[in-house]
Amino acid sequence: MSRLTGKFAELAKTGRKALIPFITAGDPNPNFTLPMMHAMVAAGVDIIELGVPFSDPMADGPVIQRASERALAHKMSLRKVLALVGEFRKTDQQTPVVLMGYVNPIEAMGYENFANAAQQADVDGVLTVDLPPDEAENCVALLKAHSIDPIFLLAPNSIDERIKMMDAAGSGYLYYVSLKGVTGAGHLNTADVETKLKQIRANTKLPIAIGFGVKDAETAKTVANLGDGVVVGSALISKIEAHQDDLTTAQQQIVELLAAMRQAMDS
Amino acid sequence: MTEKYNMPDTRGHCGPYGGIFVAETLMPPIQELNAAYQRYMVDPEFIAELDADLKYYVGRPSPLYHAERWSRELGGAQIYLKREDLNHTGAHKINNTIGQALLAKRMGKTRIIAETGAGQHGVATATIAARLGLECVIYMGAVDVVRQSLNVYRMKLLGATVVAVESGSKTLKDALNEALRDWVTNVDNTFYIIGTVAGPHPYPAMVRDFQAIIGREAKQQCIEQAGRLPDALVACVGGGSNAIGLFYPFIDDASVAMYGVEAAGDGVETGRHSAPLCAGRPGVLHGNRTYLMEDDDGEIIETHSISAGLDYPGVGPEHAWLKDTGRAQYVNITDNEALEGFYALTRMEGIIPALESSHAMAYTMKLAPTMSKDKIIIVNLSGRGDKDMQTMAQREGIML
Numbered sequence: 001m002s003r004l005t006g007k008f009a010e011l012a013k014t015g016r017k018a019l020i021p022f023i024t025a026g027d028p029n030p031n032f033t034l035p036m037m038h039a040m041v042a043a044g045v046d047i048i049e050l051g052v053p054f055s056d057p058m059a060d061g062p063v064i065q066r067a068s069e070r071a072l073a074h075k076m077s078l079r080k081v082l083a084l085v086g087e088f089r090k091t092d093q094q095t096p097v098v099l100m101g102y103v104n105p106i107e108a109m110g111y112e113n114f115a116n117a118a119q120q121a122d123v124d125g126v127l128t129v130d131l132p133p134d135e136a137e138n139c140v141a142l143l144k145a146h147s148i149d150p151i152f153l154l155a156p157n158s159i160d161e162r163i164k165m166m167d168a169a170g171s172g173y174l175y176y177v178s179l180k181g182v183t184g185a186g187h188l189n190t191a192d193v194e195t196k197l198k199q200i201r202a203n204t205k206l207p208i209a210i211g212f213g214v215k216d217a218e219t220a221k222t223v224a225n226l227g228d229g230v231v232v233g234s235a236l237i238s239k240i241e242a243h244q245d246d247l248t249t250a251q252q253q254i255v256e257l258l259a260a261m262r263q264a265m266d267s
Numbered sequence: 268m269t270e271k272y273n274m275p276d277t278r279g280h281c282g283p284y285g286g287i288f289v290a291e292t293l294m295p296p297i298q299e300l301n302a303a304y305q306r307y308m309v310d311p312e313f314i315a316e317l318d319a320d321l322k323y324y325v326g327r328p329s330p331l332y333h334a335e336r337w338s339r340e341l342g343g344a345q346i347y348l349k350r351e352d353l354n355h356t357g358a359h360k361i362n363n364t365i366g367q368a369l370l371a372k373r374m375g376k377t378r379i380i381a382e383t384g385a386g387q388h389g390v391a392t393a394t395i396a397a398r399l400g401l402e403c404v405i406y407m408g409a410v411d412v413v414r415q416s417l418n419v420y421r422m423k424l425l426g427a428t429v430v431a432v433e434s435g436s437k438t439l440k441d442a443l444n445e446a447l448r449d450w451v452t453n454v455d456n457t458f459y460i461i462g463t464v465a466g467p468h469p470y471p472a473m474v475r476d477f478q479a480i481i482g483r484e485a486k487q488q489c490i491e492q493a494g495r496l497p498d499a500l501v502a503c504v505g506g507g508s509n510a511i512g513l514f515y516p517f518i519d520d521a522s523v524a525m526y527g528v529e530a531a532g533d534g535v536e537t538g539r540h541s542a543p544l545c546a547g548r549p550g551v552l553h554g555n556r557t558y559l560m561e562d563d564d565g566e567i568i569e570t571h572s573i574s575a576g577l578d579y580p581g582v583g584p585e586h587a588w589l590k591d592t593g594r595a596q597y598v599n600i601t602d603n604e605a606l607e608g609f610y611a612l613t614r615m616e617g618i619i620p621a622l623e624s625s626h627a628m629a630y631t632m633k634l635a636p637t638m639s640k641d642k643i644i645i646v647n648l649s650g651r652g653d654k655d656m657q658t659m660a661q662r663e664g665i666m667l
Binding site: 054055056057058059061062065069072077078079102103104105106107108109129130131132134135152153154155156157158159162166177180181182 | 278286287288289290291292294295296434440441444447448451452453454455549550551552553554556561563564565566567568
């Protein structure tokens with residue numbers, strides 16, 4: 001059983017939901033990320049989504065775009081992100097780590113090289129925003145052969161046929177993008193998400209993590225009640241951006257926000 | 268060639284190129300668009316409306332003009348110019364925007380968005396949006412907003428909102444990113460008119476089909492005027508819409524050579540260029556797999572060209588396929604060579620070409636003398652140079 005599948009099974013036993021933070025690797029500099037990952041685990045997160053910076057992040061809003069630009073200014077790359085996960089694994093063999101990014105850095109490295117290197121680094125899942133299952137046949141087969149879960153996105157406008165497609169191609173969990181738009185935008189509509197989740201559940205048994213629009217402990221709690229996991233990204237990265245010259249404060253505020261979310265989700 | 272050319276396949280692939288590489292939210296609107304495109308491209312009423320617009324609003328057919336003096340001066344092949352510069356709004360771009368806007372109208376979309384580099388596609392989109400009474404938002408890199416201020420003013424006059432994009436390199440690729448973000452947010456009422464043969468399927472095929480009127484007319488006109496097919500075609504390639512528009516109807520005519528001219532900027536060897544087919548490698552950007560300008564890590568690198576319209580790190584996936592199969596050849600022309608082409612056509616024929624098209628002119632100056640006088644080259648004069656007056660005057664140290 002993969003770390004991700006194991007994690008969701010373990011949470012399900014106690015009726016808890018996964019708290020999944022997203023940060024961009026190398027933002028605002030490569031030294032910040034590793035201690036931040038450990039601090040997030042200490043704050044009670046279950047899974048870490050690590051953003052692989054890309055020069056053209058088409059599906060991201062301004063907050064994550066700027067995080068990508070800061071990381072790239074420090075020459076962060078897919079290879080360096082994999083090295084970072086390897087470092088993380090030296091002291092944490094429990095927490096699943098999912099890489100999230102765009103397909104071109106993987107294309108440049110080569111799918112097979114990437115799958116090998118990701119397995120070597122002990123990466124648990126890979127979510128590639130602009131690689132839908134329609135184009136991912138080769139990639140999915142390679143990832144699965146290397147014991148890595150391919151994670152796919154679902155959107156508010158996904159029809160049954162697409163959900164079934166994600167169910168067949170994906171493993172670990174599916175990531176439901178709760179609103180039409182880019183990351184960090186708008187407010188989510190609880191009733192809409194609830195209706196959509198019913199449709200999704202009817203087509204897949206995979207755990208569903210919900211992201212886009214989770215800003216604070218309150219929204220995290222609401223979303224946790226609807227899905228199996230809660231992804232929070234832009235709200236964390238905003239704190240890094242606001243305290244670039246005082247990263248101790250940035251880390252502290254992220255830890256506080258995650259701890260508050262954890263508490264709200266478990267209460 | 269025994270088998271008829273029939274790229275792309277139903278999933279938008281030209282061999283390993285093309286495809287649909289987008290975030291899941293964009294899948295439903297792309298499928299909706301593809302269904303509409305398949306339906307209306309064979310719908311006689313749609314085709315009749317499009318043809319009428321191309322005739323009475325755009326002014327088609329555009330002439331095929333025998334540049335006799337220039338041909339004589341160069342001493343080789345006879346040069347024929349396909350005069351897309353005479354279209355309404357001054358470039359080939361309008362052929363496609365009219366087609367997509369009519370499609371948008373049939374799909375019940377009330378809001379049009381587009382990206383633009385040199386501003387020609389933005390102007391063509393704002394133009395048709397004005398005519399159809401549709402809301403129009405144009406995304407343009409902040410750098411391009413400055414270097415193409417005349418076109419920015421034209422778009423605003425036409426009632427469009429022009430958004431200066433400040434992210435990334437602030438040029439065409441970033442405008443495309445921003446337009447995709449808008450589309451993903453407003454998919455219900457918005458139609459995204461992509462200006463070149465890029466983006467996810469069906470865009471590259473659809474834009475090609477709307478631009479193929481260039482090649483269809485040119486073929487017929489060449490037969491009428493010269494009694495036979497041309498020997499070579501020349502067109503500049505940024506994203507590659509004017510080139511594929513000219514090439515496509517000739518692909519099965521094996522005797523017709525095709526030359527796509529990329530922008531070499533300061534020179535391909537300097538790394539400061541926009542020539543992915545000549546000096547890039549395959550990757551995935553903006554919804555399709557094609558040749559890209561990227562670094563070893565797969566990050567897209569900044570491009571350079573004197574012409575904003577060629578300043579793009581990717582290229583239409585069908586060009587990638589035509590390159591690999593050898594059906595078309597891709598060459599490059601530096602900024603300085605393009606300027607020579609610009610001046611040559613201006614002074615020799617009294618036609619001021621756009622800086623983009625000047626790349627095709629410059630390559631023609633190299634190609635024509637290598638061919639005998641009974642050979643025929645058709646060059647796509649894809650746009651006129653009015654928009655470049657500011658840039659050219661500045662280079663000559665003149666304040667307008």
